[in-house]
Amino acid sequence: MTFTDDLAAQTQTLRTRIHEMPFNTDMATGQLRRDVFQGYIVQDALYLEGFARALSLAAARAPDPATVAQLANAAAGAIAVERELHTHYMDRFGVSETMLAAMAPSAACDHYVSFLLRTSALGPFDEAVAALLPCFWIYRDVGHDIAARSAPDNPYAAWIDTYSGEAFDESVARMLDLTDRLGAEADGLARLRMSAAFERACWHEWRFWDSAYRMESWMRPEDSLARDSRAPAPTA
C-alpha cells in the first residue's frame, strides 16, 4: 500500500458522501439550479486565486527545483482554469468582472483558503502538500464520476470536461506521486500530521459544495438569535 492508498482508505466515507452530494448529482443530470451554480462559480473564482497563492507559497518552500517548478506550474494552471472556465460561465450568467471584484468570499470559501494559506506558509512542507492534494484528487474523481453519468447536452459540460480531461489527470498523478514520496520519507509523527491535514482539506471540499448548494453566506448575529428563539426552552 502506498501512502496515498492509506489516505484514500482513511477518508473513504467522507469522499463517498461528496460524490453523493445533491450539488454533484444535480450537476450530473444537468438539473443543478442556475442560481446555485452561479453562486458557486463566483465563490470558486475567489477560491482559485487563494489556492494559487497557497500553491506558490508551498512552491517557494519545496526542497528541490523540480518540485518548485511542479507546484509553481500548478499555481499558473489554477489561474488559467479560472480564466477559461469562469469567463465561459460568467458570460452565460451575466456576471461581469466588476461584479466579481465586488464579491466577498463566503464563510466556507474564506475558511478553506485561510486553512490552505496558513498550512502552506507556516506548516512543514510535507503537511502543506497533503493539504493541497484533495483539491486535485477529489475534483478528478468527482469529474470522472459525473462524466460517466452526465446527461446529454448538459449545461455544465465545460465544467465536467475540465475536471475529467487528460491534462488535469496528469497534474493529479504528479501531485499523488509527490505526496507518496514525501509520505515514504516521513516518520510516523509527520505521516500523522500529513493525514490530518489531508482529512481536513477533504472536509473543506465537502463544506464548499454544501455551502454553495445552500447558498450560504456569513451568519449574522440576528440569524443566530432567530434560530435560538425557535429552539425549545431549556427544561432545567
Ligand SMILES: Cc1ncc(C[n+]2csc(CCO)c2C)c(N)n1
Ligand atoms: C473548491 C474547489 N476545490 C478544488 C477545485 C479544483 N481545482 C482548482 S485549482 C486546481 C489545480 C490546478 O488547476 C484544481 C484541481 C476547485 N475548482 N474548487
